[in-house]
Each structure stands twice: as C-alpha cells, then as structure tokens.
Amino acid sequence: MNFNCVFPTCNFKKNDIEEEQFLKHLKENHNDEMIEISKKENMSINAVEMITISNSKVFINSG
Ligand SMILES: [Zn+2]
Structure with missing residues (x-):
C-alpha cells in the first residue's frame, strides 16, 4: 500500500508499507x-484515524 500523508504540514510519503x-x-x-x-467533528478518534488512513492512501490507476 502506498501512502501520502493527508495533513498539509506533513510530507510523509511511503510506498509499499x-x-x-x-x-x-x-x-x-x-x-x-x-x-x-475528533472533537470538532464529534467523531471517535478511531473514526478519525480510519478516515485519515483512507484519505492518505494512494491508488495507482493503471487505466
Ligand atoms: Zn504525516
């Protein structure tokens, strides 16, 4: 799985992790x-983690 961290202040980017x-x-x-x-959106921290992970995944579209 390839990840590109969704937080704008962060430049974490890694492939195959x-x-x-x-x-x-x-x-x-x-x-x-x-x-x-989680406070702002009234969500559990687990939900925030899941959404952040999902938004940070890089899908390579081979067309
Ligand atoms: Zn990050």
Missing part, C-alpha cells in the same frame, strides 16, 4: 491534530 505502519506515523506525529478533528 502496511496500514499499521502508517497508523504508527499518525499516532506519533498527528495525535494532537486527530484529537482536535
């Missing part, structure tokens, strides 16, 4: 942001 590794990046670098989003 597991979702778990990207989640680790989120927890280590974006915990505060994710907590803020």
Whole structure:
C-alpha cells in the first residue's frame, strides 16, 4: 500500500508499507491534530484515524 500523508504540514510519503505502519506515523506525529478533528467533528478518534488512513492512501490507476 502506498501512502501520502493527508495533513498539509506533513510530507510523509511511503510506498509499499502496511496500514499499521502508517497508523504508527499518525499516532506519533498527528495525535494532537486527530484529537482536535475528533472533537470538532464529534467523531471517535478511531473514526478519525480510519478516515485519515483512507484519505492518505494512494491508488495507482493503471487505466
Ligand atoms: Zn504525516
């Protein structure tokens, strides 16, 4: 799986990593942001993590 971190202040970009590794990046670098989003959007932190992961996935379209 290829990931390009969705947070605009972050330039984390990695190919061929597991979702778990990207989640680790989120927890280590974006915990505060994710907590803020969860408060603001009234969502659980797990939901925010899932959405962030899904928005950061890079799908290669081979056409
Ligand atoms: Zn990031």
